[in-house]
Amino acid sequence: MVKGLLIRSKGPLGVVMTQDGRFVRVLLTGGNRALGQEVMGRELHFPSMTRGLAVASLLLVIMIGVWAKIMSVPAAAAYVALDINPSVELTVDQVGQVIQCRGLDDDGQKLLKQVVLDKVEIYRALDLLVQGAVQQHYLNEINNVVLATVTPIKEYSVVDEEKLKDSVSQAVTGLPVSVKIITEVATPQERQQATDKGISVGRYLIYQGSTRQGAPLTIEDVKNKGLGQLEKEKGWQIEQVLPHARYNIRAKHQPGKGDNNETSDKQKLLNKVPPGQVKKEQPHLPPGKQTNPAMESGKQVIEEKQQMIKDKDEKADEITSERRVDRHQSQLNQNKNENKDTPDDHLKKDSPGLDKKPTPNHGHDKK
Structure with missing residues (x-):
């Protein structure tokens, strides 16, 4: 008071x-x-007028800063959800770079701590994530299914599904297990419904489609179990319950063999058999004495080349010999022609006096 x-x-x-x-x-x-x-x-x-103006100015500066920050964040053009056993979601801008990522479960959050994905191209980001999953042993004999779901926001998609599959396929090269790689497309509405249920949009589509196989899944099943585990437990394939699934299977790596069980060019060259020849069968040898097929094939190729060179040399010697015989025969014929008598010479030999002029007869023959 x-x-x-x-x-x-x-x-x-x-x-x-x-x-x-x-x-x-x-x-x-x-x-x-x-x-x-x-x-x-x-x-x-x-409050005084000066103090009021200072407070208003400060609020205006803060609002301008927040607005500028909001406007500087690139707009999302698509979302890509990756599901193995970990589940993560990547936000992609209009140039195909990751601008935000979030783990959709505990394993997904742990996986994101292993890699830095800010401003990384989406295909490279997926490659890094799958490599991290391989290192953490999330991909194995039981969980060997990878699902990448694209949710485009724009009318055109900035993410290529085939390139996504190639990135995942490259990342699982060398694994001793076969890996199924699936891609799917979802709508923004389906993604929102999946977000409301706390799962990825890919798992939400599996949850929706499982009823068509007569083995409906619960939200807890589809949320907590790996995709490969779900396949084995339910007896159906993931791609069968998805509406637009594309998939391929990356064959497991076998030591000593090329990727996808393809024979290398070098091995093809060693196994190549020249035309007209029958490939020799590998003889059965006792254990411990069996030879390397590639080495034996290499020796076979060398022996065949040596035989071809030898045959070529023999053919050349044969041609040279024939030419010598032809020259000798030609010389003999020439000599024979030079020594051959003409018809007049035979007549001269048969009539010795034919060359002598007749002696004139002056009547001495008459007696």
Whole structure:
């Protein structure tokens, strides 16, 4: 309470001058409100104009900063959900880069702690995530199914499903188990319904489609179990319950063989048999003495090349020999022709006196 001389009043409000010379705005409490009289009142605190302007300016700066930050965040163009046993969701901008990621279960959150995905291309991000899942042994004989679900927001999709499959396929290269890679497309409405149930959109589509197989799943089953485990327990394939599934199977890696059980070019060259020849069968050898097929094939190719060179040399020698015989025969014929008598020479030999001129007869023959 403030006590002082009332110098101004307006209704219940007034201004008093205190004994120390201050002028104070008060709310009058007594009945006596005559000017110049000593009155009692409750002091009123009004912020000054300067202080009010400072507060307003500060609020304006904060609002501008928040607005600028909101406007600077790239807009989401698509969502990609990855499900193995961990489940994660990546937000992708219009240029195909990850701008946000979140784990949809405990394993998904642990997996995201192993990799940094900010501003990473979506295909590279999926590659890193699957590699992390491999290192954490989430992919194994039981859980060997990978599902990538794309939810486009724009009319056109910034994410290519085939490239997603290729990224996952590259990441599981070398695993001793076969891995099924599935891609699916969802709508924003389906994603929202999945978010309301606390699961990924891919698992939500599996939950919806499981009733068509006569083995409906519960939310707890589809949320907590790996996709490969669900297949084995229910006896159906994941791609059968999804509406637009595309899938392929990455064959398990076998030591000593190329990826997907494909023979390398070098091995094909070693196994190649020249035309007209029959490939020799590998002889049965006792254990411990069996030879390396690739080494034997290499030796076979070398022996065949050596045989071809030998045959070529023999053919050349044969041709050279024939040419020599032809030249010899030609020389003999030439000599024979030179020594051969003409018909006149035979006549001369048969009539020795034919070359002599006749002696004129002067009648000496008559007797």
